[in-house]
Every structure is written in structure tokens, then in C-alpha cells.
Amino acid sequence: MDRRPVLLAWSGGKDAAWALHAMRRDGVDVPGLLCTITEGHERASMQGVRVDVLRAQAAAAGLPLLESRIPQACDNACYEAAFAAALDAARTRWPGIDRIAFGDLLLADIRAWREALCTRLGWTATFPLFGCDTAALARDMIAGGLRATLCCVDTRQLDAAFAGRDFDSALLGTLPPDIDSCGENGExxxxxxDGPMFSTPLTLERGDTVLRDDRFAYTDFLPVSPGAPPHGARHGRR
Structure with a gap:
């Protein structure tokens, strides 16, 4: 296997986290994580994970977090410009690096778009989990010690009541048959x-679940410092 350094696209979710675990297990050097943050909301774009949670995850993984920041009104050209700037920053930090990994599992069109974008920018996109049986992968993640919670649900595909539920065997047993076990279709x-990619588990406090854009049910999570009492709801807009 090619073990040259590979930057990892980070969302705060299970697929990126498991990709980190898989690459490390295979001896791949992952020097850092790159996450797209929506400015003002201060959250991972789409997933809605707070930036302070993302930073706590990166610290638990023992890796620096590079933040690609985009405005709230962001078209594709704007996103690509921010992504290119973040990759330039990565090359400044790690001279010679030219590969970035993504946690995509099945969607060939998304993979092709990422590959084309990275090629234009002089980078190579890799996909360490692509093509996996997602039902088997979900079970492997849970058995392997990954702990995650559903933070965003597309209510056009899955009932909003699933937002905030633990990603565990009980969840897999109650997902409708047309829903991918890893949510790979955006469900x-x-x-x-927590998981084998972290040196220590994160303590997260659950906040409210809110509906955005009449479609996405987001459950908020905030990091709790060791020994600190719960700090209540501090809910920023996603």
C-alpha cells in the first residue's frame, strides 16, 4: 500500500472517523484534518457539528484541524475557492503533500466530482472506505468501539424522531428497509x-433538536470539559 502522507477531509461524523482509523491501521500517515466551516454558524457545513466539537475531536485524534471557511450564502465556485485555499495552506504546512482522503462509501457521482476538483488543484483524491458493504461496515464500526449520535436527519427520507439517537445496534434494527445503514444517501x-481513532472519549451535552429549511432536523451537541458541570443550552443557528 502507498503510505505517503494523506490529508483527511473531516466532517465530525462516523465515516470520516472510521476512514482515519482504517488508514492508521494500514500504516498510512495522516498528518492533519480539513473541515469546511460555515462562517457565522460556526459549524461543519451540512452536518451542523459545532466547531468547538470538531476541534475537540481533532485533539482527541492527536491531529491539527485545518478550517476551510465559507460564507452562509456559498455557491459552488465559492466553495471550490475556499477548498483550494485550504489545500494551499496544507501544502505550506506539509511541503510536498498532494493527496486527500474522503470518507465517501458508495456514491460514484460524488466521488467523480471530488476526483475532478482535486485533479484541477493538483491533488489526488483517495477513498479508503469506498465500495464497502454499508450494512457490514455499520456493524463493524459499532463492534469496533465507535460511538456516534445522529446529529442531522433529512426528514424527507427518515422520520425526525431519529435525530439525536445513538448510532448503535438498536438503531440499525429500527431503520426502515429503504434507509442505508450508514446514511450514505444523505438520510x-x-x-x-469515541472510537479507536481517539485517545480519549469526548463528553458531549445534548441540546435541542430543531428543524431547518422545513427539511433537516438537527440535534445540537456541545463539548463538556472534564469535571465541568453541564453548561445548559447555548444554541447557535446552523
Whole structure:
């Protein structure tokens, strides 16, 4: 296996976290994580994970977090410009690096778009989990010690009541048969709090679940410092 350094696209969710675990297990050097943050909301774009949770995850993984920041009104050209700037920053930090990994599992069109974008920018996109049996992968994640919670649910595909539920065997047993076990079709996104990729588990406080854009049910999570009492709800807009 090619073990040259590979930057990892980070969302705060289970697929990115498991990709980190898989690459490390295979001896791949992952020097850092790159996450797209929506400015003002201060959250991972789409997943809605707070930036302070993302930073706590990166610290638990023992890796620096590079933040690609985009405005709230962001078209594709704006996103690509921010992504290119973040990759330039990565090359400044790690001279010679030219590969970035993504946690995509099945969607060939998304993979092709990422590959084309990275090629234009002089990078190579890799996909360490692509093509996996997602039902088997979900079970492997849970058995392997990954702990995650559903932080975003697309209510056009899955009932909003699933938002905030743990990603565990009980969840897999209650998902409708047309829902992918890993949410690979956008049915849900997760926020990871523990797993073999972390040196220590995160303590996260659950906040409210809110509906955005008449479609996405987001459950908020906030990091709790060791020994600190719960600090209640501090709910920023996603």
C-alpha cells in the first residue's frame, strides 16, 4: 500500500472517523484534518457539528484541524475557492503533500466530482472506505468501539424522531428497509464522540433538536470539559 502522507477531509461524523482509523491501521500517515466551516454558524457545513466539537475531536485524534471557511450564502465556485485555499495552506504546512482522503462509501457521482476538483488543484483524491458493504461496515464500526449520535436527519427520507439517537445496534434494527445503514444517501449524519481513532472519549451535552429549511432536523451537541458541570443550552443557528 502507498503510505505517503494523506490529508483527511473531516466532517465530525462516523465515516470520516472510521476512514482515519482504517488508514492508521494500514500504516498510512495522516498528518492533519480539513473541515469546511460555515462562517457565522460556526459549524461543519451540512452536518451542523459545532466547531468547538470538531476541534475537540481533532485533539482527541492527536491531529491539527485545518478550517476551510465559507460564507452562509456559498455557491459552488465559492466553495471550490475556499477548498483550494485550504489545500494551499496544507501544502505550506506539509511541503510536498498532494493527496486527500474522503470518507465517501458508495456514491460514484460524488466521488467523480471530488476526483475532478482535486485533479484541477493538483491533488489526488483517495477513498479508503469506498465500495464497502454499508450494512457490514455499520456493524463493524459499532463492534469496533465507535460511538456516534445522529446529529442531522433529512426528514424527507427518515422520520425526525431519529435525530439525536445513538448510532448503535438498536438503531440499525429500527431503520426502515429503504434507509442505508450508514446514511450514505444523505438520510442522516452523525457526530462522533469515541472510537479507536481517539485517545480519549469526548463528553458531549445534548441540546435541542430543531428543524431547518422545513427539511433537516438537527440535534445540537456541545463539548463538556472534564469535571465541568453541564453548561445548559447555548444554541447557535446552523
Amino acid at each position: 442522516f449524519h452523525t457526530c462522533v464522540s
